[in-house]
Amino acid sequence: MQPIAYLNGVFCGMEEAKVSIEDRGFQFADGVYEVIAARSRQPFRLRQHLERLQRSADAIGLAVDLDSLTLPKVIDEGIARCGCDDVMVYIQLTRGAAPRTLECPAAMRPTVVVTFRALPVFSHELRERGVALRSVRDTRWAYCSVKSVSLLANVLLKRETQRDGFFDALIIGPDDLVRETTSANVFAVVNGILRTPxxxxxxxxxxxxxxxxxxxQDAGIERREEQMLLRDVIVAEEVFLCSTTKDIVPVSSIDGQTIASGLPGPVTRRLLRFFAPPGR
Structure with missing residues (x-):
């Protein structure tokens, strides 16, 4: 397959898709994005992803009505056009193009980009043996619940930890509370209970x-959404990550300390089974 793009209402080859050098997404990272995995050509939780995209747009004051963009139709057509069963769909909305100034001109036209490419296949070996994390202090902006295209802090954290041989950075708040990694949420099994921030x-x-x-909940696993200190996560019975493109990824160690046996535990393996059917 060849990656394809959808730019402001038109499908084209990736190399043909061009945006203005004055686009505010390029100049200021003034935009938001979403990533959706489609397996067997079925987008996973499309409604929830688009609702989150709308929330992100609203949070930065980006005036765009997603219903008017008919993104579900665009996504279905893009998946069909790209000729691949498992597809990574990337959506980016920016405030549009204008002469470079911090002030936002009135009546700007947002730039709408959607790309379609083969969904990366996560390593079976890593899923079986787990990954190593290193804890780092949070240097990102204050509103990580917004999927801003401004990801430089994440890029640097991941680059530095991977340079030192770790899979990713485990981001820690100033109070030693675990937050997430650069691109995934974190779960831990502590005293038999599944916990996540x-x-x-x-x-x-x-x-x-x-x-x-x-x-x-469906599996009868007790779960809680509560704060977790780094020291408690390091001695947890199990730790794993989850994300759109990687599903569940077991964690084998944090800061060089092995998590329990160092292998995926029973709760992690039970939950992994829910990710087996195509499109869930």
Whole structure:
């Protein structure tokens, strides 16, 4: 398959998609985005992703009515056009193009970009043996619940931890509370109870996170949304990450300390089974 794009109402090849160098997304990171996984050509939780995209747009005062963009139709057509069963759909909305100034000109036309490419296949080996995290202090902006395209802090945190041989950074607040990683929500099994940080402006309101909590309820697993200290997570019985493109990823160690046996635990494996059917 060849990656394809949809730009302001027109489908085209990725190399043909061009935006203005004065687009505020390019100049100021003045925009929001969403990533959706489609397996067997079925977008996973499309409604929830689009609702989150609308919330992000509203949060930055980006005047766009997603209903008028008919994104579900665009996504269905893009998946069909790209010729791949498992597709990563990326949506980006910016405030549009205008001469560079912090003030936002009135009546701007938002730039709408949707891209379609093969969904990356996560390593089976890593899912079986788990990944290593390193804890870092949070250096991101204050509203991580908004999916802003301004991800430089995340890029630097991930780059630095991967340079040192870790899979990702485990982001910690100033009070030693666990938040998330650069691109995933965090769960831990502590004293037999599945726990994850509560929703706040400090973490992404993950669509897959919500799905994991629903799956835990269906499986009869006790779960709680509550704050977790780093020292408690390091000695947890199990730790795992979840995200749109990777589903569930077991964590084998944090800061060089092995989590329990170092292998995926029974709760993690039970929840992984909910991700097996295509499109869930």
């Amino acid at each position: 509560p929703l706040s402006e400090h973490i992404l309101h993950g669509v897959t996170r919500d799905y994991v909590l629903e799956c835990a």
